[in-house]
Amino acid sequence: MLTIIKYSLKEMLNKKIFVATLVLALIFLGLYGGALYMVYHKGGNFPDLIIRSTVSSQLLGAGFYFSTFIIAFLTVLGGIGTISLELESGLLYTVLTKPITRTKFMLGKFTGLALMLIIFSVFMLSSVLILNIIMAGKVFYNFQIINIIKAVNIYFLIPLTLLAIVFFFSTRLKSLATGIVVIMLFMLGIIGGFLEQIGVLIQKQELVDIGILASLISPVDSMYRKFFSVLYDVENTPLSLISTGPFGSIHPPSGWMVIYTIVFILAFVTLAIRKFNRMDL
Amino acid sequence: MIIETHGLTKQFNGSGGCKDISLSVTEGRIFGFLGPNGAGKSTFVKTLLGLLIPTGGQARIMGQPIGNIKVRSKVGYLPELFRYHDWLTGEELLKYHAQLFHLSKGEYVKKISNVLEIVGLLGKEKQKVGTYSKGMQQRIGLAVALINDPLLIFLDEPTSALDPIGRKEVRDIIIELKKQGKTVFLNSHLLSEVESVCDEIAIINHGNLVVSGSWQDLQVGELQMEISINNYSQQIGEKLKLLAIKLEKKHNNVFLSLKNEQDVNDALKIIIENSGVITKVQTKRQSLEDLFMFWIKKEGKERC
Numbered sequence: 318m319l320t321i322i323k324y325s326l327k328e329m330l331n332k333k334i335f336v337a338t339l340v341l342a343l344i345f346l347g348l349y350g351g352a353l354y355m356v357y358h359k360g361g362n363f364p365d366l367i368i369r370s371t372v373s374s375q376l377l378g379a380g381f382y383f384s385t386f387i388i389a390f391l392t393v394l395g396g397i398g399t400i401s402l403e404l405e406s407g408l409l410y411t412v413l414t415k416p417i418t419r420t421k422f423m424l425g426k427f428t429g430l431a432l433m434l435i436i437f438s439v440f441m442l443s444s445v446l447i448l449n450i451i452m453a454g455k456v457f458y459n460f461q462i463i464n465i466i467k468a469v470n471i472y473f474l475i476p477l478t479l480l481a482i483v484f485f486f487s488t489r490l491k492s493l494a495t496g497i498v499v500i501m502l503f504m505l506g507i508i509g510g511f512l513e514q515i516g517v518l519i520q521k522q523e524l525v526d527i528g529i530l531a532s533l534i535s536p537v538d539s540m541y542r543k544f545f546s547v548l549y550d551v552e553n554t555p556l557s558l559i560s561t562g563p564f565g566s567i568h569p570p571s572g573w574m575v576i577y578t579i580v581f582i583l584a585f586v587t588l589a590i591r592k593f594n595r596m597d598l
Numbered sequence: 599m600i601i602e603t604h605g606l607t608k609q610f611n612g613s614g615g616c617k618d619i620s621l622s623v624t625e626g627r628i629f630g631f632l633g634p635n636g637a638g639k640s641t642f643v644k645t646l647l648g649l650l651i652p653t654g655g656q657a658r659i660m661g662q663p664i665g666n667i668k669v670r671s672k673v674g675y676l677p678e679l680f681r682y683h684d685w686l687t688g689e690e691l692l693k694y695h696a697q698l699f700h701l702s703k704g705e706y707v708k709k710i711s712n713v714l715e716i717v718g719l720l721g722k723e724k725q726k727v728g729t730y731s732k733g734m735q736q737r738i739g740l741a742v743a744l745i746n747d748p749l750l751i752f753l754d755e756p757t758s759a760l761d762p763i764g765r766k767e768v769r770d771i772i773i774e775l776k777k778q779g780k781t782v783f784l785n786s787h788l789l790s791e792v793e794s795v796c797d798e799i800a801i802i803n804h805g806n807l808v809v810s811g812s813w814q815d816l817q818v819g820e821l822q823m824e825i826s827i828n829n830y831s832q833q834i835g836e837k838l839k840l841l842a843i844k845l846e847k848k849h850n851n852v853f854l855s856l857k858n859e860q861d862v863n864d865a866l867k868i869i870i871e872n873s874g875v876i877t878k879v880q881t882k883r884q885s886l887e888d889l890f891m892f893w894i895k896k897e898g899k900e901r902c
């Protein structure tokens with residue numbers, strides 16, 4: 318299994334898609350850094366610490382939010398490249414006749430890809446955070462190490478959810494169809510998240526319900542909002558107000574949602590493995 | 599028996615594939631599995647290797663049921679549609695497969711250059727597999743199949759992409775494997791290839807096993823014999839006619855069709871006893887091609 322993990326990682330790093338994503342990420346970080354510079358150094362002063370902090374939280378939120386898109390892009394395309402396409406191309410004939418069970422093969426693939434995505438997520442999150450700290454100067458950050466660790470771990474559930482969905486559909490559909498379905502599920506989560514936020518804002522319960530339903534089908538966006546609220550420790554800080562806005566969360570998902578997401582991932586991976594074990598190659 | 603199958607069946611939604619195949623392969627033999635395109639050869643091998651889930655019957659490899667993990671470390675496989683991780687170099691690919699077999703570094707470093715030499719890719723190992731020609735890819739596939747020093751090797755049309763020299767080389771590799779006591783299961787529709795190396799064959803058509811056995815068992819019909827005789831006499835002719843199924847004479851040459859090998863001796867005895875002088879004798883069995891056509895046609899007739 319170690320061999321599979323190692324070579325999945327290696328394969329990913331060798332794929333053009335990885336290089337493309339990295340270039341995209343660097344362009345994004347460059348633009349984002351430029352925008353921060355404009356706001357903090359050219360866009361007039363915000364003398365009030367609270368206002369300054371609110372602006373900063375919005376900018377930080379935007380940075381994290383768009384990083385999620387890049388990470389999702391890498392997850393979907395990378396996952397399809399290393400699982401769906403391999404299943405279709407006959408590349409596995411010689412691998413799955415080796416002394417390794419199909420279950421271990423799938424777990425190894427998942428672990429290898431997950432590791433890579435986690436490393437990439439850490440890179441994106443810390444780049445965005447560091448850019449903010451450098452550019453913003455004096456801002457009120459109330460990040461405690463424990464919150465950062467908790468938040469980042471929740472953040473990892475975003476690519477892992479998508480990866481689990483990719484695995485699930487790879488064993489059932491062709492690679493192109495898998496890509497389309499997973500991207501649609503990702504978008505569903507995003508739109509559901511927005512609807513829920515708007516619903517809370519204008520106090521329309523129907524919208525909130527639709528949003529909740531969408532996030533049960535695709536818990537990606539909920540995990541993003543949970544991440545952001547844990548980072549700002551919304552539940553315990555009176556200043557939680559500063560973290561609201563389009564990229565924050567007025568109404569953060571509960572801890573149960575995190576557990577739901579973990580179960581969701583485990584279920585999808587288990588179903589993928591079960592199907593894979595009964596499949597003709 | 600290194601391979602034993604009992605009614606092994608793999609069909610795709612009730613059609614195609616292979617049906618009810620019972621055969622056994624003796625250790626240390628080269629077994630040729632023959633059949634026209636779409637007969638079910640690859641399906642059978644992929645089912646034996648656990649890549650396809652059987653829809654019926656049983657099979658044992660080295661005494662273990664299909665899918666046994668331990669047995670796999672002693673099996674090599676060259677698939678018919680060989681696709682490998684094209685972003686690896688030849689050497690890295692072999693290393694990857696060696697690691698999948700849990701070989702240690704000390705074991706695989708030597709083995710890699712060894713198999714590269716066997717398949718004639720030495721000097722090309724630093725090149726990416728994606729840049730290999732089709733024939734080179736088949737060769738690296740063969741190297742992958744040999745990396746674990748297997749006892750049993752499945753080769754699914756191992757020469758489909760090779761030039762005539764390559765084909766000869768692969769034949770020699772197969773014969774060499776036999777000398778080392780390995781068992782080779784060879785899928786092919788290239789009859790000449792099978793003819794020159796196989797000890798035993800099975801013929802499959804439309805998913806059904808038509809016939810299987812050793813060369814001897816499969817021989818059907820008569821044996822052709824050509825004898826050149828000086829001072830041929832009427833008497834010799836009369837007596838040979840009683841023995842042979844068919845007799846033809848051209849100049850000094852007599853062409854006989856005999857029932858089997860035993861009659862060869864009798865024919866020669868008749869000539870010598872009747873003071874004929876033999877200058878040349880030649881017997882000819884049916885070629886594999888004749889055999890193949892015979893059995894395939896027979897199967898076709900039985901189906902109608």
Ligand SMILES: Nc1ncnc2c1ncn2[C@@H]1O[C@H](COP(=O)(O)OP(=O)(O)OP(=O)(O)O)[C@@H](O)[C@H]1O
Nearest residue numbers: 610614615633634635636637638639640641642787
């Ligand atoms: N995945 C599949 N789904 C449906 N039918 C299949 C599948 N694979 C093979 N078949 C059918 O099973 C039959 C046997 O195919 P197989 O590939 O085993 O033939 P083969 O003897 O290896 O032929 P060839 O000499 O062309 O390689 C064919 O009729 C084929 O159409």
Ligand SMILES: [Mg+2]
Nearest residue numbers: 639640641678
């Ligand atoms: Mg075939």
